[in-house]
Amino acid sequence: MKPSIPKGTRDFSPTEVAKRSYIFNTIRSAFELFGFQPIETPSFENSSTLMGKYGEEGDRLIFKILNSGDYLKDVRNDIIESTRSNINFYSFFDIFIHSIDNINNKSEYFDKVLERYFNIINSADKIQLFVLDYFKKNKTQFFEKIKEIESVEESRRIVEINKYRNDLFLLFFDEYLSEYKILNSNKTVSQISEKALRYDLTVPFARYVVQHQNDISFPFKRYQIQPVWRADRPQKGRFREFYQCDADVVGSKSLLQEVEFIQLYDAVFSKLGLAGTTIKINNRKILSGIAEVIGAKDKLIDFTVALDKLDKIGKDGVVTEMLSKGITQEAIEKVDPLFSFSGSNLENIRSLENLLQGSEEGLKGVEELRFVINAISDLGLETASLEVDVTLARGLNYYTGAIFEVAAPKGVKMGSIGGGGRYDDLTGIFGLKDVSGVGISFGLDRIYLVLEELGLLQSVELPKPKVLFLNFDASTDIIKLKAIQSLREKGVKCELYPDLATSNKQEKKQWKYATNRKIEFVVSKIENDIFTIKDMTNFEQSTLSINEIIEKVK
Incomplete structure (x- = not known):
């Protein structure tokens, strides 16, 4: 049988793991810099925890686990x-x-x-x-x-x-x-499967907050970096097993959290060297207000789903889809300005304010959006840009305020590399009402592909020993191991080639191993506790005691 792995999953080589770890560590450091605490939840949850939380389409993409036994x-x-x-x-x-x-x-x-x-x-x-x-x-x-x-x-x-x-x-x-x-x-x-692999980190987090509410200090700032699974059709940038990197704050309604999350996105992508990302922002209340003023409040989902496709199918395509969903031509004409938003963020906010004069909820959304835009305008961003995008309509089943989505730099063909928003009652699905929260997610796998495409991971080095001891003489094994022990105690990464060389060919094989691993120093000979060591960067060779080696390579 030919070995294989399931579609939509991947093996990662040591080099790939090193690059992914670099991204993980960059994101983790930023999370902690902003005051977030780590948690972890099980890879699988009770089916009742997950089912019904993501809509009909989401439920179909949940991997169910068969009960054990007969x-x-x-x-x-x-x-x-x-x-x-x-x-x-x-x-x-x-x-x-x-x-x-x-x-x-x-x-x-x-x-x-x-x-x-x-x-x-x-x-x-x-x-x-x-x-x-x-x-x-x-x-x-x-x-x-x-x-x-x-x-x-x-x-x-x-x-x-x-x-x-x-x-x-x-x-x-x-x-x-x-x-x-x-x-x-x-x-x-439902009879044979009572558990399922987690679909995302958000619902398990909501379950965690409710289950541990007496042990949590609110507002609770948490981050979580773990894999999730979806029975989706695999394609570029879309996998059945992938990592999510989430940060959330629950127990606070302050819009300052939205401001900080925009800064957090900017900090991470700047640290990764990924300049030119666009952080798109909208507000669920604005979308509800637009549907209200055009008389299509009962068709909010149909309206926003069609509007969200503006970049893909253009104005004519959006209009056709809205008409097919029962939204009248008169209603569509009222939102015609949305199809050509092109001014600055503040100009677009003023246009929205004029459009939403008949909706209290819509104007509340405009007020919230203006606060965030003004704050970021005063604070500034390092490499990212912030853009009001009234067509942004992700997460309407649970977002109640701000909605975020991060686009890769122009010229890179990739879907969103991050997203999030505010949810006023996510924990309500588990019985804890009126706990507002806001959070964002980094799409690690897509970020990896973007960084690779732009050549931004070439400087990431594979973990390797700094010193390699070749194995040409079995009589010095204990001396070599003691020297290695001394180096490791000083924090120097080192390794002993395990197999004894008994021919010139085998000795050359060990030197080749050192070259392939790009190891900086190689010890080849030991006489009277004096070590022959070669600097592989300039090929200079010297004879040193173990203490001198420690000083040289530290």
């Missing part, structure tokens, strides 16, 4: 009991088996029973048709078993017939389950 036994028994009368398996079996004792041509009689069965069944009933086809297909095996049963003692025949009937039904039912994929039904899934 998880099908009880389910199969339940289904057998509930469908036995409908399947008619037993009725056909009994009609035939109890009428064959005095019949010479059993095959002919079998066909007649099948014909009679077909005439009385509902031809639209797929279960009954499946029974019919099953017996036709397995006619030969059926007769062989009947012949075998007829050869046993008459007193045992009825026992053997009942045993065969039950065994045959289990085989039949397993084939029926497979044919009609019964195990995909929601009812059955």
Whole structure:
């Protein structure tokens, strides 16, 4: 069998792990610089924790975990009991088996029973048709078993017939389950799967806050860097297993948190050398207000989903989609200015203010947006830019205020590399009401691809020893190990080549290993506690004591 991994997953080489660790550490350092504390949650949660929190589409992308043990036994028994009368398996079996004792041509009689069965069944009933086809297909095996049963003692025949009937039904039912994929039904899934891999870090975090609310000091600033899983279609920048790097604050309604998150995005991308990112910002209240003033409040989702596609399908495409969703031409004309927003952030805010004069909620959103824009304008950003994007409509199922999305620098074809927003009642899904929060996420895998494309990870070095001890003389093994121990105690990374060289070819192999690993210093010989060491950057060779080596390489 050829080794492989599931689609949408990846192996990472030592070099790739080093580069990913560099990104992780940069993000982690920024999180802690801004006062966030780390937490971790299990890789899988109770299904009830996750299901129903991401909408119908999100639920379909959740990886379910089968219960351990013979998880099908009880389910199969339940289904057998509930469908036995409908399947008619037993009725056909009994009609035939109890009428064959005095019949010479059993095959002919079998066909007649099948014909009679077909005439009385509902031809639209797929279960009954499946029974019919099953017996036709397995006619030969059926007769062989009947012949075998007829050869046993008459007193045992009825026992053997009942045993065969039950065994045959289990085989039949397993084939029926497979044919009609019964195990995909929601009812059955809930019976055999009580756990699921986490879909994101947000819902587990909400569960964590509610479960540990008595141990948390609010406002609670947390960060979390862990993998998540989604049964999505793999493509560039989209995987079934990937890491999320989240930071959230719960227990505060202050808009200063939104300001700090924008600064946090800027700090991370600046530290990574990724200049030119665009932090897009909108507000859920503004979107609700627009839907209200155009008379489409009951079609908020349809309206915003169409508006969110403006960059992809253009104005005409958006208008066509809105019309198809039942939004009137008159309503669409009221939002025509949205299709051509092109001024500064403050100019766009003033335009929104004029548009939303008939909506109290919409004007509240404008006020919140203006506060954040003015604060960032006063504080400044190092390398990122902030842009009001009224078409931004992510997370409408849970965001209630600010909405963020980060775009890669112009010229890089990549989806969003970060996003987030404010949620006023996320913990409410677990019974803790009125705990406001706001958070952002970094898309590590996409950030990695962007940095690679722009050549910004070339300087990241693979972890390696600073000193390598070659193994040319077994009699000095303990001396080498003691020297290595002394170096490690001083914090110097070092390594002993494990295999003894017994030929020139093997000695060359060890030197080649040092070159390939780009190791800076190589110890090749030891005499009277004096070490011959070569500097591989300039090929200078010297003889030193262990203390002198420590001073040289520290």
